[in-house]
Amino acid sequence: MSRPPSSRPTRRHATTLALLLSLGAAPLAWAVDNAKAARYYEDALVRYERKDMAGAIIQLKNALQIDKSQLPVQLLLGRALLANNEPAGAEIAFGEALRLGVNRAEIVIPLAQALAAQGKQTQLLERPDLNPNGLQPALRQQLILLRAAAAADTGDLRNGLAMLDEARALSRDSAEVWLAEVPLRVRNRQFNEAMVAVDKALAITPASAEAHYQKGSVLHARGDIATALAAYARALQLDPAHTETRLARAGALIDLDRGKDAAADIGELLKREPNEPRGLYLKALLARRAGDAATANAALNEVTSLMDPVPIEYIRYRPQMLILTGMAHHALKEPLKAIPYLEAAHRALGPTPLAKLLAQIYLGDGKPDRAAEVLESYLRAQPGDGQALAMYASLLVSQGRHAKATSLMQQALRSNDTPEFRTVLGLGLLQSGQAASGQTELEAAFKRAPGQLQAGTNLISLYMKAGQNAKAIATADTLLKQHGRNPTVWTLQGIAKSRARDFAGARSSFQRALDIDRSLLEPKLGLVRVDIASGALAEADKRLAALLKEEDRNADILFEMASLSEQRKNPEEALRWLEKAVDGLGPGVGRAQQALVAWHLRAGQAAPALEAAKRLLNRTPEDSGALLIYARAQLLGGDQAGARNSLTQAARRAGYQAEQLFGVADLQLLAGDAAGAAYTLEKVLSTQPGSVRALAMSSSAELMRGDQAAAERLARQVLQQQPKLALGHSLLADVQVARDQVGPALDSLRRAHELQPSTDSLLRLFRLLSLQDGGKPAVQLAEQWLKTRPNDLAVRKVLGDTQARHGNFAAARQTYDLALKQSPKDAELLNNQANVLLRLNDNAAALKVAEAALAEAPRLPLVIDTAGWANFRAGRHDRALQLLRDARLREPGNAEIRYHLGAVLAAMGKKAEARGEVEVALKGSLAPDIAMAATALLTTLK
The missing domain is CATH 1.25.40.10 (Tetratricopeptide repeat domain)
Structure with a gap:
């Protein structure tokens, strides 16, 4: 959506009476509801900042009951839901914010976190709106770290490590970029590299509980339990509430048969987090070792009651959670419930001894083929496992393998060239991407057997795809002679x-x-x-x-x-x-x-x-x-x-x-x-x-590459082949402009316009003339053109834009009025006219026109901004704040939007927030008059 060019006319001006009457006034009930929704949002924002997520969510949902299209509401709802451990709802809210046009910088991190929490790592890696390119360095680094973890979760360690290198290229002074490497290295049993990363993190933040925990995890994984326990102790000294450390130390103590010490850690953990399933599983393990079946079963039932409601997709990349849930069901003698969790863990971990347990469960469930499949996969990686070999030997069955259709038919055709075989070959070629060869085979089959239905119907589709409708109809006619009831x-x-x-x-x-x-x-x-x-x-x-x-x-x-x-x-x-x-x-x-x-x-x-x-x-x-x-x-x-x-x-x-x-x-x-x-x-x-x-x-390509001589040579070839067309002259003009040959370029464009006078040829000439003498020759050209072609909307638009750019707002208003008579619902025209009306201080008219533009283009940031500013200028501060918050989320890099939001916040007494917005605005690109106004406003906010 354009603004009247240059510095965007500082908005406002009255349109014709007819246009104003056609736009009408907003119903009072709507205005009341809109203000109520805004109050719900502001209250939710306060609750969110106080960590009252449940209250914030209620207020945000109240706001959405009034108007579901409120971008700031959807965004804050997503953040509140994520903080409230509701990632699926958060993803939906973030998706709505994206659909409504939020700038992706506002949601990439929480959206990525919501996806990861649901086991949607592949989406996290593949979604275009989660591509780090184009983001600010700090935000880009955060996102890259999340993507690196996701890549590792999906088994792509190489790409995960490459992403960490990319994150470090942005900043190596953060412990986070080194700690993120540790679980990736441990997963691949690269313990030395993991320890190097831990040491670098500790050098940056020696008092980090997370860093000491990660050090312990590396030592634990490579079997140095005593030193690992010392690292865990240091982590818990720094942060007694560090859950992962408490769990890891309890597990290590159980391995050392130090049940009493392990029980103390588990008890402390469950006191802080009574619903931690891993802690409950360790409690059950200790109880079973002590012969306390009742306590063990009670703890296992708590594990399954906590985990079963969680969609398995959420934990598909968390094999520890999958295994403990599957093992809990298995221990409770619920094999059918155990299978999905153990299958998911097997997929995540690859060939591990878990395959043998899974195969046993399959056998008990009467699925020998599945058991054989799991064991065969495992034995390819572990051929020396005698137990697995014995199990597989008792299950082994012959399985047939089907050769590719194209290969089979090519062999068959050597001995028996039939239309049926050739049709199958043709379809196989088509499916493998060899469209031309496939069509040739189908045509050969149909020629030999004109009633061959499969060949004929596929040919009809191919012909239609190529735009050969006559051939498609003729083929259908031929088929219908034998298949009239088809x-x-x-x-x-x-x-x-x-x-x-x-x-x-x-x-x-x-x-x-x-x-x-x-x-x-x-x-x-x-x-x-x-x-x-x-x-x-x-x-x-x-x-x-x-x-x-x-x-x-x-x-x-x-x-x-x-x-x-x-x-x-x-x-x-x-x-x-x-x-x-x-x-x-x-x-x-x-x-x-x-x-x-x-x-x-x-x-x-x-x-x-x-x-x-x-x-x-x-x-x-x-x-x-x-x-x-x-x-x-x-x-x-x-x-x-x-x-x-x-x-x-x-x-x-x-x-x-x-x-x-x-x-x-x-x-x-x-x-x-x-x-x-x-x-x-x-x-x-x-x-x-x-x-x-x-x-x-x-x-055009050669000109873009900088080879002006080649571009001119090709342009003259076009001119030689088609001397009566404007195209060659237009191409020459492009070369001449690139060489700063303004006079010859104007001559070429005038010649092109003479040969084929059109809106396009006039606009090209207009643009070059607009750089001459304050744009006067361009304005004269457009006005002359419109005398004989008054319905040329494109030319009238650029005329109005040029008049506004050069400060002739009264003329621009009249030009836009005429254009709007032709296209009264053109959002760009309405928006530009609203800006002109604001420049002319006709705030009442500007408000109506801006709201009309918003009704036509409710998701475009500049239109929303214009409507917000027009509401502010008309004294409707609540509505202005709602709109400008929305516009700022959609285009946070727009300095003028940030200034407008700051001005409204200041007027409503929100000085701290206003100061932040105006400071950001002044760091951006503002027109001189707006920069001056922003500077003056900032002095009042100190």
Whole structure:
């Protein structure tokens, strides 16, 4: 969302009476509810700071009952839930904050902690919004340490250690970056390296109980129990409440048969933490050794009652917790309950003696195949374990192995070349990514046997994917000669005809399919799509309503509901349907995911777009289209390096398909990867040497690389091939601008505009002229253009922006008024007009326009900020504070937003918080007048 250029007009100005009347006034009840929600939040904030998490959560939920879209409320709720040991709820709240547009720097650490607490380490490592790139150093270091632990949990020790090196590169003076290495080294039995890390941590913080505990854990793991006990004693001297030390020392004492000493530690631990399951398990172990079965069973039952309600996924990377829960159930003679925990521990730890216990339980449960599988895996790592060998020998069974389909069929075809075999080979090639070869085999099979249903239907799909609708229809016609009662073929024919814009023919084909089988969903959806494409929206609505009554979670139906909402110009409703679709059932989930990413990209919402794109890519990791979508989301989120990597992969996977390669090159240029774009375009030119489009894009790529001569040469090739097009002249202008040849560049742009006068050609000329003589030549050009083309909204917008940039707010107001008559719900225009109105001190009009902009774009930080500032200027401080807190969370790096929030906080008597915001604002980039106002405000807050 743009502001009127330059320093963002200090907001405000009255629009036409007609526009003001059309915007209306906010209902009083809404205003009261909104203020009430704000009070709930402020009270929750006080409770949170006092560590009253339960009270804070209640107040935050009260606020959300009024308005679920409050970003600050969702964020604080996530933090309170996490502190209250409710990580799943915290993740949901953080997810809502992301969906609402919070800046990810505000949530990366607590979100990562919430995921780790639920056993979602893979998500922690793979989620795009948890990528450390782009964060401030201290925050980045914290996140890297969490990711290193997650990598180690998933068994990727090498990557975990590499992450620790990355964290240390940011700062080596923190004990935390060294202590984080210890459990990773111990897990891999690298005790010397672990001790080196401990010593470095102790050198930094010699009085750290955690460091002494970690030292003890290393000594304990390598068998030096006596020295380990000394380290544990020192840790407990420094911090008697250090739980991990108390547990570790009790375990060591039990191993030494010092039951009385161990009991003292366990008793002290359980006094402080009566529901610590590990302490209870050690208590049961001591009681069983003493022959006290009743006490042992009571303690074991306490363990299972505590652990069973915890989803096993939460502790999947905590093998100690898995084992003790499984062993507790096993000791209580509950093998079926023990199995899931022991299986999860076995997966986490790999081949350990635990496999033998698990195999015994499988045998008792009548699952010899599972027992054999576990033992076979274990014996590959421990072939000398005689007990395991004996168990496996009694279970061994023959298992058949299936060769790959493509390999089998290639051998079979040597002796018997049948259409059936060739079809299977073709499908195998397709599934292995060899699309061209697969299609060739299918065409050969279909040519020999035109009724071959499997080959024909797959060819229809391939042809439609390539946009060859005529060939798809012809293939369907051929199949229907022998398979006239096959509804699938009729449906495919209907889809092909619909794509060819033959809506009447498509309706007929879909109806024929339904005449054969009324239960089929796809032809019903085909009719819906034809209704939408042909503008029969009411009929489409009726069909979809009927389908939803039968299948309310079907992703395909939900996707079409979203399509219908888009056609009705209701994007927010479309978003709700898409969100339901991606969590729905059926093959339509993938398509819904693509559409969901596209929705967020259009709305400029980076974090939700990245998350949705990641889910899509996980479903289709080899698809170049999915990589392109993912790269778009990465670019929106500012991750240029990640986008470049994704695009490099997409270029490889696209083969030599020109359209896909053009899409890749477009994004590579946008990502600043000129070399990558040049390589991609070379692939196009190798098959299409005279492609004007490829030559033009190559010129842009070379210019970006700094090779102005190559860029000019390619531009002149375009001009030579297409002398009557503006393109060549525009490309030459780019080179001339790069060489600071303003006069020749203007001549080239004027020539381009003369050859093909268009909005685009005018805007390019306008931008260069706007740098001349205070922008007057550009304004004159735009005004002259608009005399004959008054409906050119894009030109009118840039005219208003330029007038505002040069301080001509009265003219900008009139220009924006005219633009808003054309597009009264354009959030960018409304926001810019509100800023102009504020500059003109027309606060009442600015407030109405700003709120209208907010209604159209409720998640964009600059729009929220404008609305907040307009409310403040209009004396509505509660509403202003609510909005500006929201805007600050979405874009904390925006100095002007921080200043506005500080000003409102100061006006409401929250001086300490206000001072913090204004100090941050003054460290950022502020327009001179706003910097002066911020400096003056800060002096009043000392």
